[in-house]
Amino acid sequence: MTTPNRCAVCEVPASLKCMACKQVFYCGKEHQKIHWKKGHKAECKCYEVVKNDVLGRHLRASRDIKPGEIILRESPLIYGPKVACSPLCLGCHRTLPTPVGNNYYKCSKCGWPMCGTDCELSEHHVNECQLMESRKFRAKIDYSVQTGRKESAYCVILPLRCLLLKTRKPLDFEKFSELEDHLNERKNTPLYNVLRANLVTFVKTILALNESEDEILRVAAILDTNAFEVRQTGESRKVRAIYPMAAMFSHDCISNARHTFDEKMNIVFIAKTPIAKGEIICTSYTQPLWSTIMRRTHLSQAKCFDCTCRRCRDETELNTFAGSITCSHCKVGKVVSTNPMDNNACWKCQLCPHQLSAKQIHLGNAAIQKEIESLDKSSVKAFEEFLYRYRVTLHEKNTHILQVKYALSQLYGNAPNFSIHELNDAALKRKIELCQELLETADIFDGGWSIFRGNLLLDLQEAMVIQAKREFLCGLLTRDATQEKLLESMNLLKEAIDIMKLEPDMKQVLNDRTQQLAKELEVDE
Numbered sequence: 001m002t003t004p005n006r007c008a009v010c011e012v013p014a015s016l017k018c019m020a021c022k023q024v025f026y027c028g029k030e031h032q033k034i035h036w037k038k039g040h041k042a043e044c045k046c047y048e049v050v051k052n053d054v055l056g057r058h059l060r061a062s063r064d065i066k067p068g069e070i071i072l073r074e075s076p077l078i079y080g081p082k083v084a085c086s087p088l089c090l091g092c093h094r095t096l097p098t099p100v101g102n103n104y105y106k107c108s109k110c111g112w113p114m115c116g117t118d119c120e121l122s123e124h125h126v127n128e129c130q131l132m133e134s135r136k137f138r139a140k141i142d143y144s145v146q147t148g149r150k151e152s153a154y155c156v157i158l159p160l161r162c163l164l165l166k167t168r169k170p171l172d173f174e175k176f177s178e179l180e181d182h183l184n185e186r187k188n189t190p191l192y193n194v195l196r197a198n199l200v201t202f203v204k205t206i207l208a209l210n211e212s213e214d215e216i217l218r219v220a221a222i223l224d225t226n227a228f229e230v231r232q233t234g235e236s237r238k239v240r241a242i243y244p245m246a247a248m249f250s251h252d253c254i255s256n257a258r259h260t261f262d263e264k265m266n267i268v269f270i271a272k273t274p275i276a277k278g279e280i281i282c283t284s285y286t287q288p289l290w291s292t293i294m295r296r297t298h299l300s301q302a303k304c305f306d307c308t309c310r311r312c313r314d315e316t317e318l319n320t321f322a323g324s325i326t327c328s329h330c331k332v333g334k335v336v337s338t339n340p341m342d343n344n345a346c347w348k349c350q351l352c353p354h355q356l357s358a359k360q361i362h363l364g365n366a367a368i369q370k371e372i373e374s375l376d377k378s379s380v381k382a383f384e385e386f387l388y389r390y391r392v393t394l395h396e397k398n399t400h401i402l403q404v405k406y407a408l409s410q411l412y413g414n415a416p417n418f419s420i421h422e423l424n425d426a427a428l429k430r431k432i433e434l435c436q437e438l439l440e441t442a443d444i445f446d447g448g449w450s451i452f453r454g455n456l457l458l459d460l461q462e463a464m465v466i467q468a469k470r471e472f473l474c475g476l477l478t479r480d481a482t483q484e485k486l487l488e489s490m491n492l493l494k495e496a497i498d499i500m501k502l503e504p505d506m507k508q509v510l511n512d513r514t515q516q517l518a519k520e521l522e523v524d525e
């Protein structure tokens, strides 16, 4: 670490600042150059934390940032189980495989299920374990009852770990406490009434800690506002974690940055699009295919704010009309909200005088969403039939239609009897069309280096190679035209690799794809 206001090279008092990150000082240009070459180039931050009345603290680009550039890599301050989860080991946090015998191995001191004796001694677990043991508390849940069930008893663990930081690592606790909580907005919500009954009782009555009810609930509120869900599929780990600097990213429904996690559970933020110096660096806390009502409701309930971004303010959702339905009267116009900032505003057809109340729109949306959730998740037929049923009422870029089309783009190529090589020509063509159409939507809602685009590009690329080969074999494509299609597919793959290369679980897939395509191109030469 460099001492502030002292030259990073010779440590004399200094006033010349690195203009990009504004974090390090130099006695003069010479030492700045030396420091840059010695490693500051890699460390130099491309953001600064600033504050305004709408967003609170947020990040702003302190220099131009290129797509794909790493903005931030940060290790977790603390992590632990999600509020409700399948049984996991409190030492290594891996989901526990279904036990061979009657029940899981249990910690000899506190009774929580674990991998075995080694994990009992994990640094994540020892302190909470000692405390629970000293209060004679033993977890009494019978995990053998039902496998695959989510267990809400875990909701007390991460808040307890945060409270224990206070004495174990006071500086970390200070960093944690500086995060936004929205406690007042959360109080008296159903979730906080449950937390008052469970978490507060556990901490104050069972563990006899001195914290006040508000202090305990504030910890839960900080977690709900700031924690990231970390998925390490290869490691079978799904936890929630706090990254204090990553928590400073503000939300925008059209974001310019996204995050992933590396093997060490560091969070890594990447620029999705070019970000000019001075621009806000933002991420999305919601789903891109959701409509404005769905996104704003989620943000208001989960993060306690009303989004006013460009997409939310526009009743046409950037000309996609994602939240609109086709007018049932004139059958042509789109019915849009008269005020997208107000969920209670009425909806009007853009072409005829037809109107609907907010309640009618909300009930209609809820019924359709319920219908989607009830579809057989592995059935191409069920999803195609849904599209057919709603072909008149819902237009092609309506949120429900987009969600179903995305599901179909995944099912073609992966569902039982629909693996990519089993697809007949029509199904293959359908998969390609779906991917192309969704890529157009991704460019509007989740463009650049997004995971959404990366996955679609990979799917499209694979289907195009198979289609080109089939068309060549049955004489529909000349050798040159086939070669051209394969090269086009190679370009899609290159873009997908750029986007997905930092995703830990993707390395093998990307390697296999590249080798496979290179082979196809060789054969065809």
Ligand SMILES: C[S@@+](CC[C@H](N)C(=O)[O-])C[C@H]1O[C@@H](n2cnc3c(N)ncnc32)[C@H](O)[C@@H]1O
Pocket: 054, 055, 056, 057, 058, 179, 180, 182, 225, 226, 247, 248, 249, 250, 251, 252, 303, 304, 305, 306, 307, 308
């Ligand atoms: C993870 S924190 C981000 C850091 C926070 N602004 C702070 O000062 O600590 C999430 C909170 O930031 C605020 N926020 C983020 N994006 C916002 C947006 N687009 N509009 C309004 N508030 C936003 C909300 O209060 C939200 O609950």
